[in-house]
Amino acid sequence: MSSLLSDIALGLSVAASPSGLMYCFLGVFLGTFVGVLPGIGIMATLAMLLPITYHIEPTFALIMLAGIYYGASYGGSTASILLNLPGTATSAVTGLDGYPMAQQGRAGQALFMTAIASFIGSIFGVILLAGFAVPLSRVALQFGPQEYVALMTLGLVAAAVIGTGRSIRSLAAVALGLALGLIGLDLNSGVARFTFGQTVLYDGLPLVAVALGLFGLPEIIANAGRRELPKVLSGTIRLRNMLPTREDWRRSAMPMARGSGIGAFFGALPGTGGLVATFVSYALERRVSKHPEEFGNGAIEGVAAPEAANNAAVQAAFIPTLSLGIPGDPVMAIMLGVMMVHGILPGPGVIQSSPDLFWGLIVSFVLGNLMLLVLNLPLVGLWVRLLKIPYNLLFPVIVAFTCIGIYSVNNQVTDIIVLVAFGLLGLGMRALKFEASPLLLGFVLGPMIEEHFRRALIVSGGNLGTFVERPIAASLFAVVALIILLAVGANLWMMVRARGQVKDA
Numbered sequence: 001m002s003s004l005l006s007d008i009a010l011g012l013s014v015a016a017s018p019s020g021l022m023y024c025f026l027g028v029f030l031g032t033f034v035g036v037l038p039g040i041g042i043m044a045t046l047a048m049l050l051p052i053t054y055h056i057e058p059t060f061a062l063i064m065l066a067g068i069y070y071g072a073s074y075g076g077s078t079a080s081i082l083l084n085l086p087g088t089a090t091s092a093v094t095g096l097d098g099y100p101m102a103q104q105g106r107a108g109q110a111l112f113m114t115a116i117a118s119f120i121g122s123i124f125g126v127i128l129l130a131g132f133a134v135p136l137s138r139v140a141l142q143f144g145p146q147e148y149v150a151l152m153t154l155g156l157v158a159a160a161v162i163g164t165g166r167s168i169r170s171l172a173a174v175a176l177g178l179a180l181g182l183i184g185l186d187l188n189s190g191v192a193r194f195t196f197g198q199t200v201l202y203d204g205l206p207l208v209a210v211a212l213g214l215f216g217l218p219e220i221i222a223n224a225g226r227r228e229l230p231k232v233l234s235g236t237i238r239l240r241n242m243l244p245t246r247e248d249w250r251r252s253a254m255p256m257a258r259g260s261g262i263g264a265f266f267g268a269l270p271g272t273g274g275l276v277a278t279f280v281s282y283a284l285e286r287r288v289s290k291h292p293e294e295f296g297n298g299a300i301e302g303v304a305a306p307e308a309a310n311n312a313a314v315q316a317a318f319i320p321t322l323s324l325g326i327p328g329d330p331v332m333a334i335m336l337g338v339m340m341v342h343g344i345l346p347g348p349g350v351i352q353s354s355p356d357l358f359w360g361l362i363v364s365f366v367l368g369n370l371m372l373l374v375l376n377l378p379l380v381g382l383w384v385r386l387l388k389i390p391y392n393l394l395f396p397v398i399v400a401f402t403c404i405g406i407y408s409v410n411n412q413v414t415d416i417i418v419l420v421a422f423g424l425l426g427l428g429m430r431a432l433k434f435e436a437s438p439l440l441l442g443f444v445l446g447p448m449i450e451e452h453f454r455r456a457l458i459v460s461g462g463n464l465g466t467f468v469e470r471p472i473a474a475s476l477f478a479v480v481a482l483i484i485l486l487a488v489g490a491n492l493w494m495m496v497r498a499r500g501q502v503k504d505a
Contacts, residue, residue, distance in 0.1 A: 011359030027064035028368045031071020042072045047212035058342035059357045063364040070314045074372045077114045093278040097302030109244045114307050115376040117256045121308035122369045124260040125315025133323040145456035146467050150476035152449045155326045157480050170435045177442020200414045207337040209415045213422025214436040220395050252304035255285050259305035263312030268319045281309035333444040
């Protein structure tokens, strides 16, 4: 207990420092801003701000990026409730009942309950992170290269298969990401691979340009042509009109508790994340509710449960990232990339080698969520006015700063060329209904998988059986095979059903 208190005191000294508070506030403010505005997205924002993080301390860089992540989870619900335009994918579920509540004149109560549920879910996730990340990292210290290969493979396959309706295409995107990760110098032999004589590619493709090209440019291009402006809710939302009734509190208490548990569970699993957690929590509340007919028509449980689940999942996603070095979702993959750029090796050694970074990040989550509670309740009127910014003014500024930021990282025109190339790739993937997130995960984890794979073969004398001879690795690969078989079976079953319906017609 005394050790935990000393660790928390260490984290407080980092997170509560002037720089820590400044970057935490900057992150949560930008995250809320981005979450409120539909069409930009968390991934695009993180990718745009990555160049900034290379010029500040890694601890403060991660604090800011994490603040953007959970800040956007808060802010995304505002546009979803007021306009039925989700600022983030996970906030789409909140709009199912939040928007009908706004139409009934209860927008204030929906926004207030969203902020409270988000705070409770986040704090629950932080408690789990502080309690389980350290024991899990101690177990991970016993892992060999075989276990790491199996664990990373499980994360990639789960990210491609779980929660998507296009499993085969997502697996193909993972394979492409793994192939792109091969570009650069071979770590063992020093041979240049797929660089085509370009020395600027010896270190591999730049993560910033790849991430921004896949997520930022396609989002901007897809939304830049919109001429219609959203019809913002008229009138002023005052704080006294936002307070929920006693009945609202009674009906929301257990859904928030259940949503927090579901979100923490799915968030800690590599590859699932908040989107799956929000849908599962919403479906569960609809099933256990005594009034399921109210869902979709303004049930406050339909707002409280998904928001608690989403934010608990955001915090719990840091558990595998910080303790095992395995990103729980694409945002965590970017966090991992920032750590590697700063020379920090992700994995169980981070907690022992950089305790100030680990505990400073955890304490910053608590401070950041308190800041968000203050930001989201009194400043709802400001966020509503932000929704009136014309897109034709907003997006050119974003593109200009994006190009400047990309060039400032390495001062190389090649990075801008990579940005444009992956922007076109991202547009093509969107048009063909391919997921870009699995590609990024494959790109980030590919070199790590290759390193551990070759290390395992060297230790075992080239024996591939070493991956199934160790119990933990064999069990993880069995789960991977089961997930793939279930995904293939589900796709085949859908094809058979579709053909049967065509014949019956």
